[in-house]
Amino acid sequence: MRILVLNGSPRKNGTVANLLKSVVEGISNRHEVEWINVYELKIKPCIACMKCRSNQECTLPQDDAHIVGRKIRDADGLIVGTPTHWGNMSAQLKLLFDRNVPVFMGEKPNGMPYPRQKGKPAVILTACSTPWPFNYIAAESRGAIRAVNEVLHYGGYRLIGKIVKSGTKTRPLISKRLLKKSKIIGNRF
Ligand SMILES: Cc1cc2nc3c(=O)[nH]c(=O)nc-3n(C[C@H](O)[C@H](O)[C@H](O)COP(=O)(O)O)c2cc1C
Numbered sequence: 001m002r003i004l005v006l007n008g009s010p011r012k013n014g015t016v017a018n019l020l021k022s023v024v025e026g027i028s029n030r031h032e033v034e035w036i037n038v039y040e041l042k043i044k045p046c047i048a049c050m051k052c053r054s055n056q057e058c059t060l061p062q063d064d065a066h067i068v069g070r071k072i073r074d075a076d077g078l079i080v081g082t083p084t085h086w087g088n089m090s091a092q093l094k095l096l097f098d099r100n101v102p103v104f105m106g107e108k109p110n111g112m113p114y115p116r117q118k119g120k121p122a123v124i125l126t127a128c129s130t131p132w133p134f135n136y137i138a139a140e141s142r143g144a145i146r147a148v149n150e151v152l153h154y155g156g157y158r159l160i161g162k163i164v165k166s167g168t169k170t171r172p173l174i175s176k177r178l179l180k181k182s183k184i185i186g187n188r189f
Pocket residue numbers: 009010011013014015016017083084085086087088127128129130135140141168169
């Protein structure tokens with residue numbers, strides 16, 4: 001199985017990246033894992049021309065969004081990590097998804113969406129500075145998870161794990177328990 005990891009944090013050694021590393025550690029070495037730092041990609045913004053809906057691919061000049069879109073399409077599983085930014089996913093990760101709508105969903109002639117990655121396993125993880133339980137009540141980390149899940153849900157992915165690290169400002173260390181949970185989730189692939 002080919003598994004693609006999207007690190008949606010600008011920090012390569014931040015909380016999200018370290019949790020992602022733990023998930024990867026748990027993945028059986030029978031599988032092939034590719035890691036992408038989304039903030040290293042050169043991606044032009046979506047211009048909302050909507051041509052991708054009939055073209056099946058973004059019509060902007062080829063850039064990293066096309067390359068990673070093909071990798072997402074060809075992967076058998078997906079792991080998406082994002083810091084919580086304004087109760088949402090990070091801007092660059094959102095941009096990558098905006099530029100790759102047809103990788104996730106198709107549109108029937110009557111406008112109804114259908115999933116293009118049906119049944120593929122996926123993991124979502126996030127980190128936020130708001131401490132528990134306000135990260136959940138105020139939809140901080142919950143907002144970020146929901147936003148990524150919106151994309152994966154339309155793609156038809158099967159969520160096999162969610163990981164949340166809250167309160168990173170006052171408690172930046174990732175607990176052994178959460179690292180263990182991340183590995184266990186990685187082992188579900
Ligand atoms: C632009 C920006 C917006 C943020 N918005 C939120 C937020 O809405 N809620 C929150 O709890 N933390 C927010 N944070 C804090 C990050 O989520 C937090 O520092 C997280 O641990 C970063 O993870 P990383 O080290 O993996 O990048 C924000 C940080 C930045 C840079």
